[in-house]
Amino acid sequence: MCARRERDRLFDPGHLGELTRYVPVELVDAVLAEHGGLQKRLRLLPSRVGVYLLLAMGLFASVSVPGVWRKLCANLPGGRREPSEKALRDLRRRIGPAPLKALFEVVAGPMGWPTGPGMSYGRWRLVAFDGCSSIKVPDTQANRTWLGLINHVRGGRAGYPLLGLMALVETGTRSLLGARFGRIHQGETTQARRLLHLLTPDMLLLADRAFDGAAFLAEVRATGAQFLVRISAARRWPQQAVLADGSRLCLAGALTVRMIDADLHIRLADGTRLQEHYQLATTLTDPEQHPGETLVRLYHERWEAESTFLALRHTLLGGRVLRSGDPAGIAQEMWALLTLYQVLRMAMTDATAHRCLDPDRAGFTIALNTARDQVVLAVQGDAADLKGTIGRAVLAHVLPPRRPRVSARKVKSPISRYHANTSGRPATSTPISHMDIRLQEPPTRPPTLPQRILALLHTAPGHHWHRNEIARALDIERTDYLRQQLAAGIRHGWIRKIKDATYTTALTTPNTP
Secondary structure: HHHHHHHHHHHOOEEEOOOEEEEOHHHHHHHHHHHHOOOOOOOOOOOOHHHHHHHHHHOOOOHHHHHHHHHHOOOOOOOOOOOHHHHHHHHHHHOHHHHHHHHHHHHOOOOOOOOOOOOEEEEEHHHHEEEEEEEOOOOOOHHHHOOOOEEEOOOOOOOOOOEEEEEEEEEOOOEEEEEEEEEHOOOOOHHHOOOOOHOOOEEEEEEEEHHHOOOHHHHHHOOOEEEEEEOOOOOOOOOEOOOOOOEEEEEEOEEEEEEEEEEEEEEEOOOEEEEEEEEEEOOOOOOOOOOOOHHHHHHHHHHHHHHHHHHHHHHOOOOOOOOOOOOHHHHHHHHHHHHHHHHHHHHHHHHOOOOOOOHOOOOOOHHHHHHHHHHHHHOOEOOOOOHHHHHHHHHHHOOOOOOEOOOOOOOOOOOOOOOOOOOOOOOEEEEEEEEEEOEEEEOOOOHHHHHHHHHHHHHOOOOEEEEHHHHHHOOOOHHHHHHHHHHHHHHHHOOOEOOOEEEEOOOOOOOOO
16 A cells, blocks of 8 residues: 555656646556657656656746756645756656657647637638747757757847747637747748648638748648638739629639738827738638628738737747757657647636637736646646636636737847838837728739730630740740740640640630739
8 A cells, every 4th residue: 555655656746737637647648658658667757747847847937847846746745855857857858759749739729619709700710820930949059950040131140049830820719720840941831831731621721921822822722721811912913803892813823812902091099090001812702702801801810820929939938948958858848838838728718618708808827827826736626617727717807808909010139120110100009090991903014924925825816836936926035934934834724735836825715824
């Protein structure tokens, strides 16, 4: 009996306070067994305890690892010998990053009811892609080799290697459906492609101009999901038709999308007036079912993904550098941090569901501080208490309804491109008193070379045009560039090649590309 009691005492620090209900010991043991992280003999520091230690390190980012251990054991019965820093370090190495990644993938996913406030548009759940490139890691040789150092646009190099994080976020609850991280130089779309398998036909994806490539949007659409993406003003996709509301159908590669041009005229509470132009692309092509003004307002839900990164980078980490000096340790730490963030969102979403409140009104800082208290008190709560202590704290201090507001995109860093406020926006957050959205007619632009080529081919649809003949008719001196455009037209199905250097149109109308 004494031996059994002593054995149980070894596992007592394996808890996360009330959050243990979302990460039960059975789940932790299962991912450890699946990924080879279980100890081969009973140790003074079992692997299960190590997983909870890693999760608690995210709760107490400003505390040393031995200090986190002391918080886990602070209210446990009986005296315990505190392990050395080396013993805790060896415990982390024994576990590795794979069990923490598997644990995150179990808890990741949408949380909100589709009919809940702020969850969906029509029959589609709102999700967003976004990236964060400001998470700092220790400046060690191993981390520099993995991530490199960033050259700032205003000169100089970053003091710490920076980790690039890409996430697919449910905008209604700010929960994570998936995440990837690595070198910033990989590019956001490269990382986002590794999360496309998480998109389903019942989702509407929101994204900014970093994701406006035609090839990437085609991959998004191949998942069955719809999208609403802001497009760079430099994009000049071929126009097919103008719709009743002034929006237009365009061809993004082989994909037909609806383009919406809108001017936003904003008046702020302090009297400031702002104007901004938006160009959006969407697969919701019916202007009667999906009015352009409604979609322009809906696009701003994308900013909920920025709030996700604010909670991770500033509220949880406090802007601090991660702890680990090698890539395996950083990966382990990041998966633990993402798992912790997700289970905090679970507790908050469960709380707001009791009152049918918009999850926007749940305070992340309130939930975080209450969870910290429960860890120190070693209170795991009653499974029958659906709200829990964290939920009651969130509901006792509900935030006011969100209001439209504007502030300058500015950071206090002399080497950041956002150091100076050049946008004309107020330096502090200012409420919007009125916003007028005006849909614009499609801009008048000179025809592109593919459009000129097709217009020429349609002057004689049955004629077989030699490449030199096309060059003379269009006054093109660089035949190598013409050859590239003709090859692109063949790939997209606009032009048909008859024989070497001889072409004809493959379309019935000249205005498709």
